[in-house]
Each structure stands twice: as C-alpha cells, then as structure tokens.
Amino acid sequence: MFGERLRKLRKEVNLNQEEVADDLDISSSSLGGYEREERWPTNKELLVKIADYYGVSVDYLLGRTDFHKVIKSKDDQNIKIMKKIQKLKESHKEIIIDFIDVLIQKNKD
Numbered sequence: 001m002f003g004e005r006l007r008k009l010r011k012e013v014n015l016n017q018e019e020v021a022d023d024l025d026i027s028s029s030s031l032g033g034y035e036r037e038e039r040w041p042t043n044k045e046l047l048v049k050i051a052d053y054y055g056v057s058v059d060y061l062l063g064r065t066d067f068h069k070v071i072k073s074k075d076d077q078n079i080k081i082m083k084k085i086q087k088l089k090e091s092h093k094e095i096i097i098d099f100i101d102v103l104i105q106k107n108k109d
Helices: 002-012 017-024 028-035 044-054 076-086 090-108
Strands: none
Touching: 002 028, 017 028, 017 044
16 A cells, blocks of 8 residues: 555656655665565655655555645646755755846846
8 A cells, every 4th residue: 555655646746756766865766666565664754754745644655544635736847946956055045046036037127
C-alpha cells in the first residue's frame, strides 16, 4: 500500500521519479524501490519528509487512513521553481528575489 500511495501522489502532482527524488534528497532508485515496495525509508525523518512533501499524513502513507489532501497548483512550473529556491542559502534567495524584482520592473516599462 505504501508504494502504491507514493506512486499515486507523485502522479497527482505530475512529477517524475527523478524530480521527486531530487526534491527529497534521495536517489531515484531508492524512490523507485519505495514505489515498488522493494525497500522502505530507513528512518522516520524521511517518512515525515515524504508526507510533508505531498501534504499528507504519515498515517495516509502507511495505509492507516484513506483521507488525504494534496495541494495542487494550476501552474506546476511555479511549484518546481519554489522547491528549487527553497534549497538555496538565504543570501542566494535574496539575490533571486532582487533579480525577479528587476525583471518585473522591466516588464512594466
């Protein structure tokens, strides 16, 4: 059930295994193993990280409840961009924000 739910959640947000694995800082082969139920996360922190990533509970992932809610966006590209920005150091985030501000200003002109 765990693997089936992981696969379902990944497909609901229209991401491939490589994208999700990169976002979770795990290998795509590990994620594939989880989805095929050939292996399991080795620690509770990773299980919580996966649940948080998809916006579901650990209980849902483990099949203890059928209730889940995935936050979806009309623009999947925005989600991908935000996840990449979240991985940056704070000083680099500020540079990105400044750059975006410059682009917005140029679009107004």
